[in-house]
Amino acid sequence: MADLSTKYLGLNLKNPIIVGSSPLTATLDSLKKCEDAGVGAVVLKSIFEEQIEGDSDALVDETREYLVHADAYGFMKGSSMERAIDGHLRLLQDAKEALDIPIIASINCRTNGSWIEYINRFVACGADAIELNHYIVAADREVDGSAVEKNYLSLVKAARKKVKIPLSLKMGSSFSSLSNLLFRLDQLSIDGVVLFNRFFSPDINTKELTFGSAHMFSSEGEYAQSLRWTALMSDELRYDICAATGIHCGDTIVKQLLAGAKAVQLCSVLMQQGLSTVSKMQGDVASWMDEHEFTRIADFNGQLAQERIADPSRWERTQYMRSLMGAKKD
Numbered sequence: 001m002a003d004l005s006t007k008y009l010g011l012n013l014k015n016p017i018i019v020g021s022s023p024l025t026a027t028l029d030s031l032k033k034c035e036d037a038g039v040g041a042v043v044l045k046s047i048f049e050e051q052i053e054g055d056s057d058a059l060v061d062e063t064r065e066y067l068v069h070a071d072a073y074g075f076m077k078g079s080s081m082e083r084a085i086d087g088h089l090r091l092l093q094d095a096k097e098a099l100d101i102p103i104i105a106s107i108n109c110r111t112n113g114s115w116i117e118y119i120n121r122f123v124a125c126g127a128d129a130i131e132l133n134h135y136i137v138a139a140d141r142e143v144d145g146s147a148v149e150k151n152y153l154s155l156v157k158a159a160r161k162k163v164k165i166p167l168s169l170k171m172g173s174s175f176s177s178l179s180n181l182l183f184r185l186d187q188l189s190i191d192g193v194v195l196f197n198r199f200f201s202p203d204i205n206t207k208e209l210t211f212g213s214a215h216m217f218s219s220e221g222e223y224a225q226s227l228r229w230t231a232l233m234s235d236e237l238r239y240d241i242c243a244a245t246g247i248h249c250g251d252t253i254v255k256q257l258l259a260g261a262k263a264v265q266l267c268s269v270l271m272q273q274g275l276s277t278v279s280k281m282q283g284d285v286a287s288w289m290d291e292h293e294f295t296r297i298a299d300f301n302g303q304l305a306q307e308r309i310a311d312p313s314r315w316e317r318t319q320y321m322r323s324l325m326g327a328k329k330d
């Protein structure tokens, strides 16, 4: 039987499937179910900077609904600072006692604020790593692109200074030069990056004339963006890439590993189809490895990373032209 073990953020995972931060990782009971399903690690439901700093009500009241993250919605308002932090730390502590798999704490942060002073409380409660989730919709016309990027870098820098345990950043893909930002993160001694976060999708209800949320869950084709950037960057960066968004089956996990991801994060497929899909996906990855005579993930990890392409932008453009020129009308 193929060996599915992998190393991500310096942590030994028995397989590359990580349950992403979500309601599946929000209670001790559901965390135990994740472990029983056989996953390699879990990322706890995020605590929000606003919960730590005690201004969650202000945020919900002041922010236009469609800019608020899906994960925060309906959960932030009224959450008092101490209650939020204590509850979160208790969950982390209980989970560390009850589970054997690595537990990654998640902080959803937007500024370089006082939450950084709290970060070592997560370490003291046994977090195996910290995942920063920087969710920002750059909608302020006074703030230019370099200022947005600077904010990402300064968050990581501040957190890195405070914690010695592995640190990762979960981020979106909308940057004018993502590769440049990923390189600059590399210089900050970060241990991993999660490519990519899936942002809240807005929609308009034409009956009610209201602005609200659309698809909470990803669909199966959404992994392409993550696959592109994992393949483009995995060989160029010192830190680990964890692929995320739209990963719904074993075949997509194999693709991400071939592109160079060290692990994958799953949420939608597990929430929609249940945790029993984990063993099916593991079986599919193992069968594929057997078929190709790979005994360990290291045997093929990154085999299709695109480091051998001298000019990736040009290559992408050629593929784009080819696909358009080859497209036929039905």
Ligand SMILES: Cc1cc2nc3c(=O)[nH]c(=O)nc-3n(C[C@H](O)[C@H](O)[C@H](O)COP(=O)(O)O)c2cc1C
Binding pocket: 020, 021, 022, 023, 045, 046, 070, 071, 072, 106, 108, 133, 170, 196, 197, 198, 216, 217, 218, 219, 244, 245, 246, 247, 265, 266, 267, 268, 269
């Ligand atoms: C209901 C729900 C709650 C989520 N809560 C969080 C959260 O608290 N923190 C976070 O970093 N991501 C959160 N996410 C995002 C997921 O962890 C994941 O990155 C995203 O859903 C994309 O992966 P998927 O395509 O496998 O769903 C949430 C997603 C959903 C659907």
